[in-house]
Amino acid sequence: MTTKPQPTTAEQTRPHLAAFEAFEKDGARRFPTWVNELRRTGISRFAALGFPTPKLEDWKYTNVAPIAELAFKPATSPSPAALSAAKAARFEVAGLGGSRLVFVNGHFAPTLSAISKLSRGVKVASLATAMNSDADLVKQHLGRYASASDHAFRALNAAFFADGAFIYVPKGVVVEEPVHLVFVAAASENGTAVHPRNLIVAEAGSQIKVVESYVSVGSAAGFTNAVMEIAVGEGANVEHCKFQDESRDAFHVATIQSSLARDSRFRSHSISIGAQIARHDINTVMTGEGVECVLNGLYVASDSQLVDHHMIVDHAQPRCASHEFFHGILGGAARGVFNGKIFVRPGAQQTDAKQTNRNLLLTDDATVDTKPQLEIFADDVKCTHGATVGRLDEDAIFYLRSRGIPHSAARRMLTQAFASNILARIGVEPVRKQLDELLQGRLDAEIRAVEG
Amino acid sequence: MALLEIRNLNAGIAGKHILKGINLTINPGEVHAIMGPNGSGKSTLSQVLAGRKTFNVISGEVLYNGKDLLALEPEERAHEGIFLAFQYPVEIPGVNNTYFLKAAYNEIRKHRGEPELDAMDFLALVKEKIKLLHVSQDLLNRPLNEGFSGGEKKRNEIFQMAVLDPKLAILDETDSGLDIDALRDVADGVNKLRRPDNAALVITHYQRLLNYIVPDFVHVLLNGCIVKSGGKELALELEEKGYDWLAGATRA
Numbered sequence: 001m002t003t004k005p006q007p008t009t010a011e012q013t014r015p016h017l018a019a020f021e022a023f024e025k026d027g028a029r030r031f032p033t034w035v036n037e038l039r040r041t042g043i044s045r046f047a048a049l050g051f052p053t054p055k056l057e058d059w060k061y062t063n064v065a066p067i068a069e070l071a072f073k074p075a076t077s078p079s080p081a082a083l084s085a086a087k088a089a090r091f092e093v094a095g096l097g098g099s100r101l102v103f104v105n106g107h108f109a110p111t112l113s114a115i116s117k118l119s120r121g122v123k124v125a126s127l128a129t130a131m132n133s134d135a136d137l138v139k140q141h142l143g144r145y146a147s148a149s150d151h152a153f154r155a156l157n158a159a160f161f162a163d164g165a166f167i168y169v170p171k172g173v174v175v176e177e178p179v180h181l182v183f184v185a186a187a188s189e190n191g192t193a194v195h196p197r198n199l200i201v202a203e204a205g206s207q208i209k210v211v212e213s214y215v216s217v218g219s220a221a222g223f224t225n226a227v228m229e230i231a232v233g234e235g236a237n238v239e240h241c242k243f244q245d246e247s248r249d250a251f252h253v254a255t256i257q258s259s260l261a262r263d264s265r266f267r268s269h270s271i272s273i274g275a276q277i278a279r280h281d282i283n284t285v286m287t288g289e290g291v292e293c294v295l296n297g298l299y300v301a302s303d304s305q306l307v308d309h310h311m312i313v314d315h316a317q318p319r320c321a322s323h324e325f326f327h328g329i330l331g332g333a334a335r336g337v338f339n340g341k342i343f344v345r346p347g348a349q350q351t352d353a354k355q356t357n358r359n360l361l362l363t364d365d366a367t368v369d370t371k372p373q374l375e376i377f378a379d380d381v382k383c384t385h386g387a388t389v390g391r392l393d394e395d396a397i398f399y400l401r402s403r404g405i406p407h408s409a410a411r412r413m414l415t416q417a418f419a420s421n422i423l424a425r426i427g428v429e430p431v432r433k434q435l436d437e438l439l440q441g442r443l444d445a446e447i448r449a450v451e452g
Numbered sequence: 453m454a455l456l457e458i459r460n461l462n463a464g465i466a467g468k469h470i471l472k473g474i475n476l477t478i479n480p481g482e483v484h485a486i487m488g489p490n491g492s493g494k495s496t497l498s499q500v501l502a503g504r505k506t507f508n509v510i511s512g513e514v515l516y517n518g519k520d521l522l523a524l525e526p527e528e529r530a531h532e533g534i535f536l537a538f539q540y541p542v543e544i545p546g547v548n549n550t551y552f553l554k555a556a557y558n559e560i561r562k563h564r565g566e567p568e569l570d571a572m573d574f575l576a577l578v579k580e581k582i583k584l585l586h587v588s589q590d591l592l593n594r595p596l597n598e599g600f601s602g603g604e605k606k607r608n609e610i611f612q613m614a615v616l617d618p619k620l621a622i623l624d625e626t627d628s629g630l631d632i633d634a635l636r637d638v639a640d641g642v643n644k645l646r647r648p649d650n651a652a653l654v655i656t657h658y659q660r661l662l663n664y665i666v667p668d669f670v671h672v673l674l675n676g677c678i679v680k681s682g683g684k685e686l687a688l689e690l691e692e693k694g695y696d697w698l699a700g701a702t703r704a
Contacts, residue, residue, distance in 0.1 A: 402535075404527050406527050407527065409555070
């Protein structure tokens with residue numbers, strides 16, 4: 001076997017730097033100056049960091065060389081013809097109601113979207129528009145939470161983002177109907193790189209639920225590199241549900257960064273079943289006391305898929321609670337990665353942090369690397385973590401069979417149940433229901449594949 | 453024809469020989485009790501009859517309605533009318549109790565060539581059985597056995613039994629861990645389900661349960677052998693004298 005020589009950082013990032021130069025000359029002029037400053041910082045950090053290698057602890061199990069080797073073609077301008085209304089309709093959630101923003105290759109597609117009547121002061125818009133129309137507001141928050149300085153993909157997003165969603169809920173306003181963001185990768189060329197950039201600002205005492213779907217049409221090896229920033233104000237209540245089901249040839253890297261002010265409540269769900277490599281960084285900082293936060297997730301992978309969740313929960317303030325629940329179901333030769341960091345900062349007394357990661361392996365070839373990482377600098381805290389990797393419970397299978405349920409149906413029922421335990425926490429009923437049905441189909445297929 | 457005929461059954465687990473030549477015949481309409489101290493092989497017998505593969509049959513045969521029971525998968529045994537009320541019912545989070553029972557019930561109907569019941573008809577059946585037993589409606593909507601108290605779990609087993617309507621019910625230490633009210637309810641449920649065409653095998657450590665479920669026959673299991681069989685009065689004798697006086701009878 002011959003090993004390819006490792007390309008240097010400069011070699012690896014050359015196409016990206018060249019693409020950035022072209023973008024600056026052309027498309028980037030559409031954006032305000034302050035945005036282009038963010039971009040320049042982004043590209044210089046990316047040039048310095050290069051793509052992460054498995055030598056870095058945070059990327060030990062997730063080798064992104066296939067992403068680095070892609071012919072990099074940033075989708076910096078809209079391609080409206082790429083998706084028909086009929087195809088876009090496939091990604092609707094039945095009975096969801098509310099506003100729906102569809103993005104094709106990262107660009108807002110107004111004709112495929114529907115923004116419902118909003119309460120006074122609520123803004124649901126494309127970020128490209130908002131950067132001009134609500135410049136002050138966007139400028140105040142954009143890039144403030146998700147740091148580009150220490151993460152090559154966030155840096156790359158900062159350099160190349162063109163559009164995404166901007167959601168603003170003023171003080172005390174309750175947005176009843178959920179907002180659905182649909183990101184459709186519709187590239188026909190391998191290497192088409194999409195950099196969605198989203199910002200949700202929920203002011204004090206406000207409430208909103210946001211659902212994000214990342215899906216594909218076609219099977220090009222596209223690259224989605226998304227960043228979502230969520231600022232949850234004092235006493236605000238935000239639920240965020242992300243569903244990732246991109247094509248099996250696609251690469252998906254994303255950060256969801258939330259900042260939770262005093263007495264706020266935040267629920268995050270990450271349901272990841274698609275892409276060849278999917279890497280999710282879900283980071284949360286409690287900036288005030290009395291925060292309650294639930295980070296919930298389910299990943300399903302088969303064949304040679306890799307799905308990685310890297311979590312950071314930063315208890316920067318006392319009397320906050322965080323509960324992480326992640327379940328993984330892995331078949332084929334799939335790989336799962338879960339890394340859960342919990343920081344309890346000095347003085348963050350009466351922290352209550354729980355983390356559970358349970359993994360179900362359907363085959364001998366499937367693997368999981370799961371690691372809790374607790375760094376606790378306060379003494380009056382309750383921190384627990386638990387990780388399991390295993391097969392279906394034989395006692396449970398026998399119990400079901402002893403009641404007349406056939407072996408294969410018993411396995412399906414238990415696998416479904418393992419997924420449902422996570423989905424049950426989703427507070428947007430139409431989404432929960434649709435995901436439940438979708439997962440049922442997917443898991444049945446996984447079980448059938450195992451049984452041959 | 454006997455409903456169940458166990459002939460010289462030898463079985464064990466992980467190389468350990470536990471059941472050493474069990475012979476037992478159960479006819480329709482009969483209730484048999486198997487009593488014995490811990491480690492005598494009571495649970496092994498119930499698990500082998502239900503088809504648990506972790507236990508291996510070394511020799512002997514078991515005929516059920518004249519057919520080879522040991523050749524059947526656990527679910528096939530259930531389809532044929534065998535029901536095991538577990539000593540330790542398994543908690544299954546995420547599987548709704550009623551959903552599970554409906555799936556099981558319809559599998560059995562399918563096997564009998566009967567049409568499956570829809571949700572409405574099944575609910576009607578469930579309501580009828582709830583009335584018969586003292587099961588709270590609330591248990592039905594919860595995940596299967598998850599967070600159930602000991603008593604709730606056992607009631608749920610008997611409730612499942614009532615819905616699935618088996619020909620042969622095996623009750624594995626159903627009395628263990630029950631307070632007197634729960635014990636009475638569980639026994640009451642079993643008695644209500646007694647019919648001339650079905651039978652029960654009640655496995656227990658204590659005589660207490662047999663005050664409520666009165667058996668036709670009592671067998672004493674000791675070190676994997678049935679060392680004594682008799683009528684219901686044998687249970688009282690065991691209660692009084694314990695098992696030690698029978699120890700000499702082992703391998704008799």
